[in-house]
Amino acid sequence: MAGKRLGKQTIKLQNPPSIVSTAVIAGPKEGEGPLRLYFDAIIDDEMWGEKSWERAESKLVRETFGRILNKAGKAPSEINYIIAGDLLNQCIASTFGLRESEIPFFGVFGACSTMAESLSLGAMLIDGGFADNVVAITSSHFCSAERQFRFPLELGTQRTPTSQWTVTASGGALLSSEGSGPxxxxxxxxxxxxxxxxxxxxxxxxxxxxxxxxxxxxxxxxxxxxxxxxxxxxxxxxxxxxxxxxxxxxxxxxxxxxxxxxxxxxxxxxxxxxxxxxxxxxxxxxxxxxxxxxxxxxxxxxxxxxxxxxxxxxxxxxxxxxxxxxxxxxxxxxxxxxx
The missing domain is CATH 3.40.47.40 (Stage V sporulation protein AD)
Incomplete structure (x- = not known):
């Protein structure tokens, strides 16, 4: 019997996992914004030394993942699962960015809700006793998203007042069965x-x-x-x-x-x-x-x-x-x- 459920859509975790470390690497435009002091690193340009925007996004994921582990003092072998996804077709930013991790991987797609989805699933894995350490991570990139969903940047297409600017950044968190919170x-x-x-x-x-x-x-x-x-x-x-x-x-x-x-x-x-x-x-x-x-x-x-x-x-x-x-x-x- 699902004793942890509250109502139709909510669960209350009996063994709430702790968020023991996080990391963020952001793009240059984001680095000019009001939250710049909260980012671990800000890249100088959208290509970040890569041959394409998509490869740059994978690098964002890879480097952010490394920072999450370093800040927690964890080795890759101590991570039970990675849960990750992104906006690109077949979530290639996540899969290519993390393909060398040798850690069990769940690829998820929730569009821009992916971070909360990954945190949700990671928390349930730990609360259920199926894992001790789970990394939830995601990314997006203005240039790769524009190329896939809208117009080539070279066209210089005028944006409507209701449009939004896709953030160039990767953010993630390490959830653990042990820790002092949050x-x-x-x-x-x-x-x-x-x-x-x-x-x-x-x-x-x-x-x-x-x-x-x-x-x-x-x-x-x-x-x-x-x-x-x-x-x-x-x-x-x-x-x-x-x-x-x-x-x-x-x-x-x-x-x-x-x-x-x-x-x-x-x-x-x-x-x-x-x-x-x-x-x-x-x-x-x-x-x-x-x-x-x-x-x-x-x-x-x-x-x-x-x-x-x-x-x-x-x-x-x-x-x-x-x-x-x-x-x-x-x-x-x-x-x-x-x-």
Missing amino acids: YITHVTTGKIVDMGIKDANNMGAAMAPAAADTIYAHFQDTGYAPERYDLIVTGDLGAVGKSICEDLLKREGYYMGGVYNDCGIMIFDRRKQDVHAGGSGCGCSASVFSGYIYQEMKKGNLNKVLFVATGALLSPASSQQGESIPGIAHAVAVSRTLS
């Missing part, structure tokens, strides 16, 4: 929500209903209210999607107030950086979580956080066939202590 205490798994949005330049509107649905489910399953958390953060709805998400939750009686923010808004300065509605991409929420959120929790400035990464489940093939853009959002509740 701890993942709850996992709320999202459902696919499709409101018929077809505009690939308006990801915020496509993903916002899924974010609101998962946050609502978390509150309903647990009985918690927004006031429980110091920060509820979606990733990465941007300015357009954040406003929609707030309105949808308000209809259900939940007023997010000052505790709610979005990774796509936090990572860039929209007044000074030309990112239109904000940031997006797997690396957006991963870098904000693994950088800003984790470090602020370790300092004691944040005690309880609900991290809700969001994803748009489209592909070039689905867009070319006129399909709508389904959304997904997964949530993990993180607590600085278990008291």
